[in-house]
Amino acid sequence: MGLPEMIKQLYAVTDEELCGYHEADIDFVKNLCGTLPETLETFWRTAANTQALHQVQDYWISPQDYRDKDWLEKCGYLVVLEENQGVCTAGIRKEDLGQADPPVYVSMDDKNWTLCAGSVSEFLQAALSYEAVFAFEYHPDDFVYWLTEEELKVIQSYLEKRPYKLHGWLDMELRFYSNSYDHMVAVMDCGDLEMIYGAASEKAYQKLIRILDGIGEA
Secondary structure (H helix, E strand, C coil): CCHHHHHHHHHCCCHHHCCCCCHHHHHHHHHHHCCCCHHHHHHHHHCCCCHHHHCCCCEECCCCHHHHCHHHHHCCEEEEEECCCCCCEEEEEHHHCCCCCCCEEEECCCCCEEEEECCHHHHHHHHHHHHHHHHCCECCCCCCEEECHHHHHHHHHHCCEEEEEEEEECCEEEEEECCCCCEEEEEEECCCEEEEEEECCHHHHHHHHHHHCCCCEC
16 A cells, blocks of 8 residues: 555545645755655655644654754754654654665654664654554543553454554654554553554444453553
């Protein structure tokens, strides 16, 4: 499944609602950096400006931001996502921008960067999944649940483990589970296991609840 189709299911949007950034703004960043990874440029041109993607927990850096925020130009990384309080950022090393699908790194202090995802493709899938959980219309009353290892095994037995993850975002490792993209469970390993989940439709949510009923401590 391509990224636009994944976004449509995760964020309950139509083809008509998918929106890319202005060509002039993308070209501005491309000229500023010399080049852009093909995967990021395609995302920016086709779907990254979709309104639903910006009604989430964190802040997707736009090409326009590179005109307005001096710190982005000075950073040694092409920053693509910033945590809502600015304590965590994810970006691509500028020396890797010539690669079609380079790795993405994360930093808590804008000085020390560690690997977050093995490619832009993996990062986008994982970050879009993570952010969607905060935006889902259907979610439990208690947002975060503690999990035991045994409860995680139950989730793994009923839901497909997605082939992407995030390392080091807010000092956590995040893995994702779902049987389709209209619902998502994010499991956060920060020494202890935590879970957040939700769905884009009531039908998908009810299917998810049948699996998760009784699992986790609020």
